[in-house]
Amino acid sequence: MQELMFDYGQLPYGMEGKESAQNRFNWRYEMLFTRNQELIQDKVILDLACNNGRLSYPCLALGAKKIIGVEARPELIEVGKVHLQGTKFEDRMEFIQANLFDYLSSAKKGEFNLILCCGFLYHTVRQVEFFRLIK
Numbered sequence: 248m249q250e251l252m253f254d255y256g257q258l259p260y261g262m263e264g265k266e267s268a269q270n271r272f273n274w275r276y277e278m279l280f281t282r283n284q285e286l287i288q289d290k291v292i293l294d295l296a297c298n299n300g301r302l303s304y305p306c307l308a309l310g311a312k313k314i315i316g317v318e319a320r321p322e323l324i325e326v327g328k329v330h331l332q333g334t335k336f337e338d339r340m341e342f343i344q345a346n347l348f349d350y351l352s353s354a355k356k357g358e359f360n361l362i363l364c365c366g367f368l369y370h371t372v373r374q375v376e377f378f379r380l381i382k
Contacts (some may be wrong), residue, residue, distance in 0.1 A: 251258070256290075268269075273332045276305045279307040279365075281305075283309060286305050287310060287311050287361065289311075289312050290360035291311075291313045291314075291358070291359050291361075291364065292306055292313070292360065292361045293317070293359040293361070293362045294306075294315070294317070294362075294365075295350075295362065295363065296317070296318060296319075296346045296364065296365075296367035296370070297317060297318045297327070297363075298318060298366075299326040299330060300314075300316050300342070303316050303363070304330075304331075312339065313341070314339060314340045315343060317343050317348055317350045321344050324372065350376075351381065352380060362379075362381060
């Protein structure tokens with residue numbers, strides 16, 4: 248199993264954060280991504296409510312073929328683009344500014360191998376609709 252070859256604290260995503268937050272993200276990366284990299288390598292991934300792509304980044308590092316990040320807030324997309332600019336990953340990450348319910352309504356079935364939804368469900372009261380659209 249390939250280990251993630253970076254420390255969140257050394258990435259633009261975490262350089263200004265507290266050490267406890269950096270450790271939390273490193274732990275999440277290990278638990279969610281490194282231990283499940285066979286689900287990530289060479290896959291097309293949809294990252295819903297992707298923020299600035301901070302949870303897409305480890306998937307790119309572990310060999311995701313392409314990631315589509317959907318985010319409603321344009322300022323976070325711009326930050327994400329800056330963080331990826333000049334990296335070997337920038338051509339494999341596409342940010343789309345959209346309401347994720349609208350985006351999911353228009354997505355084609357089978358278009359993605361994996362869907363990430365980290366930290367969104369507690370921000371909506373539309374969970375049932377969300378899971379119907381994910382299906």
